[in-house]
Amino acid sequence: DVKVTQSSRYLVKRTGEKVFLECVQDMDHENMFWYRQDPGLGLRLIYFSYDVKMKEKGDIPEGYSVSREKKERFSLILESASTNQTSMYLCASSLAGGGIGTDTQYFGPGTRLTVL
Amino acid sequence: AQSVTQPDIHITVSEGASLELRCNYSYGATPYLFWYVQSPGQGLQLLLKYFSGDTLVQGIKGFEAEFKRSQSSFNLRKPSVHWSDAAEYFCAVGAISNFGNEKLTFGTGTRLTIIP
Numbered sequence: 721d722v723k724v725t726q727s728s729r730y731l732v733k734r735t736g737e738k739v740f741l742e743c744v745q746d747m748d749h750e751n752m753f754w755y756r757q758d759p760g761l762g763l764r765l766i767y768f769s770y771d772v773k774m775k776e777k778g779d780i781p782e783g784y785s786v787s788r789e790k791k792e793r794f795s796l797i798l799e800s801a802s803t804n805q806t807s808m809y810l811c812a813s814s815l816a817g818g819g820i821g822t823d824t825q826y827f828g829p830g831t832r833l834t835v836l
Numbered sequence: 837a838q839s840v841t842q843p844d845i846h847i848t849v850s851e852g853a854s855l856e857l858r859c860n861y862s863y864g865a866t867p868y869l870f871w872y873v874q875s876p877g878q879g880l881q882l883l884l885k886y887f888s889g890d891t892l893v894q895g896i897k898g899f900e901a902e903f904k905r906s907q908s909s910f911n912l913r914k915p916s917v918h919w920s921d922a923a924e925y926f927c928a929v930g931a932i933s934n935f936g937n938e939k940l941t942f943g944t945g946t947r948l949t950i951i952p
Contacts, residue, residue, distance in 0.1 A: 762944040821930030827879030
């Protein structure tokens with residue numbers, strides 16, 4: 721079974737802090753994704769990566785950056801956390817092949833971030 | 837650009853009753869369609885997907901979905917729900933396009949409550 725793990729289930733940070741969310745997958749997947757999930761808005765793509773050191777912006781990249789130094793690890797960085805970044809953050813991964821819009825994505829359990 | 841509409845925010849069903857969750861999509865070509873389920877405190881798990889071929893797709897946990905091109909719909913069904921089906925359900929549409937433009941677009945979700 722594919723396993724995607726996220727470093728924290730719950731996180732509380734203060735406005736202006738730099739925040740790191742970590743995601744690790746154990747199935748040698750090429751593609752990795754960060755989503756934000758908010759009630760009534762569904763999942764929105766923040767960034768994705770299709771290879772080590774490669775990244776592409778999603779729909780809502782403002783205020784976020786990412787890092788992928790190793791194939792299995794994809795980090796989401798909030799450079800200066802703000803209250804409007806309070807949300808559930810979901811990491812996912814998928815095999816390369818058909819494309820990021822067509823392959824099954826495997827999700828981690830999520831990190832619920834609260835920014836005070 | 838592709839889009840997904842899940843018109844029902846919340847549905848309540850009695851245990852043992854049948855279920856249909858609605859999903860409508862907008863996309864210019866043949867889409868890749870997915871249903872994911874998110875149980876409380878969990879990440880998303882793939883229930884089923886449609887790419888081509890038979891328009892009635894079988895998934896895990898006794899779920900099925902039918903692709904109807906004329907109605908731009910991909911509704912999820914289950915003949916008899918169980919209390920463990922209480923969760924949030926997301927429809928998603930994906931597409932193959934020029935790399936960098938393709939992605940998976942999620943609907944806003946339907947929360948399913950099961951009553952005894």
